[in-house]
Amino acid sequence: MTTTATAEAAVRESSPGAAARGPRRRTGRIRRIGLPYLLLLPALILELLVHLVPMAIGIVMSFKELTQFYIRDWGTAPWSGLDNYKVSVDFDAPVGEALLHSFLVTVGFTLLSVGLCWLIGTAAAIFMQDTFRGRGLLRALFLVPYALPVYTAVITWVFMFQHDNGLVNHVLHDQLHLTDEPSFWLIGDNSFYALLTVSVWKGWPFAFLIVMAGLQNIPGELYEAAALDGAGVWQRIRRITLPSLRPVNQVLVLVLFLWTFNDFNTPYVLFGKTAPEAADLISVHIYQASFVTWNFGTGSAMSVLLLLFLLAVTGGYLLLTSRGRKAADV
């Protein structure tokens, strides 16, 4: 498109009859200025339809008393003012207390999961920097969890975590004798660790992929110079690799954080509609408030609160990292 437009312009420039150029040039300018907007329009419409309109509807719903009596025609549900928000943040009452518990579980889970994903992904990517026999095969193997459909992968974990016939207990209890009794992984307190395991298993290949791409951009000369100066492996990682990966890591950590914090599929497939208390992630908690107890208004209010929290975290993070970058540039 751009090539054609440039060619047309070139033909126009070289053609005779310069006096007649005025209006045509204006049309051309309009076309040039309007074209980007025109090209953006489909994306804009989709963005509105897919994100902004549902978001606006969700915000409206959060101010309504939306239960089974009104879901058929939710517009007729009575307004409830800030009631849904008050219920959600009243931490002394069970609904608010459960939401706060779920929020704290999610924060702890996200920090651990993102940290482990990043650590394993980065270590694996650095390890894979050197060429060795079988590197391609190993790289493909590393990416398997990322390529598998979520449901298939997680349901396999469900089988493995089963108390009576699961592989995890078979290895930990029957073979390695690490536990006195077979443990429960899908109910009770251990469910947190089961969820964390699956989340890290599923998430680290993405970190690996992104860090590996980032590593490609670090000039080899830097390492050569460092080697000449007598820097060891650890020093090279600390002084060259990690600082060079900083911009990549900033995006990676933010994306991992948002995905993990909002992850719905993993806990839902692992535990079903009602997760154990220890692994009650906020996305499933809100789903439960909305679709299990049919309190769609309260569920929407909780979603809006979650959105505000994530916006604040993302905004703060971007501000901090951009400040850091500016300071580094200076």
Place this chain on the structure above:
Amino acid sequence: MHRIRAAAAVAVTVSLMTAATACGGGSSTNGGGSNDSPKTLTYWASNQGASIEADKKVLRPELDKFEKQTGIKVKLEVVPWSDLLNRILTATTSGQGPDVLNIGNTWSASLQATRALLPWDAKNFGKIGGRDRFVDSALGSTGAQGKDPAAVPLYSMAYALYYNKKMFADAGIAKPPATWDELIADGKKLSKSGKWGLGAEGSNPSENIHHSFVFAKQHGADFFTADGKADFTNDGVVAAVQQYVGLMAKDKIIAPGNAEYAQNQSVSDFAKGKNAMLLWQSASANLTSQGMSADAYGIAPVPVQSGTPGTGTNVNSMVAGINLAVFKNTDNLDGATKFVKFMTSDGEQKILNTAYSSIPPVKAAQADTTFNTAANSVLKDTLAGSAAALPQVADESQFETTVGTAVKELFADAAAGRPVTTASVKAALEKAQQQMPKK
């Protein structure tokens, strides 16, 4: 230029607002049904058999028969039980649902409250042969009292005690237990060498509710007050839940591993001889499909605290079953009604309930000799004399999940070896009650 942009912005906004109104307002759901599409019907069947494929094999020939009779083609979708309620909710919100659908009979009052289902008033019942054709206990689970039913009974089921004859004989037990004390005593004799007395589905909220409800009735208690308010923490209910979970926590006749069961694993365990007893509704077809022959197990009424099953505190089952409902905004109202008439006809009732080892809720079909086997007579007697319908209140669906989940957490405590006390049961039920919608 500005004018063009402004016009474009207005056009986009208007089109989006139209789309949003169409999505949210659910204008299509406001219709009272029509006959615009008389030649086809869409039917969502709940997964009743061992698999979705097995259900299709049962239903397809019958639907073809219906097409031959009426010229109406039925598009069939068998929906897994775990997805069904959400699918119905989504269809209710969007207005894009099937014409006819199966609903769990305990959801009748909750779904009735959405006003998305066709009410079965005298006129509509007249089109399918009248209300009197159906058994009273089944009609008790079709909607709130005093309102026209939201659905028509299709399959009836009741809980019974399934017991492994050989395991009983090996343990020297002559007859199935009739009271809970007897069941616990027998269970203790049977729980040894990796085998257990009783099976349970500790992580399945619906199963938990069905049993808790029966135990509550046996303690003379209810989960709702007479005017429909949640009352989950009264002494009778707390004692009932404690007694049920206590079968694992205190009496230790249920394997701790059952605390995480939610996919009918306890039925498989029973078929494999890992559990000697099972409290289940209409399990015969499922057990046969898992290779257990019909003479390997016996069927007895679910135990009571003392005496024999009956009404009041001797209730020993909920009225279980599946109802058939019509979406109010169907484009084939006459066809949908004809389909309900066909599915609840005497002949079809015999065929379908035989295939699913359930009991016909239609009186004439129930009287058929096919349903006079020993197994069926226990279920029939239970339904006729000692089963009670779950609370027919608009919040029933929420009650099932909140209390069912509370019991799930209590089972998790029991499995982990933590004591299940009156206080811990009360706290769990208190939390469940607080999650119920405020009135």
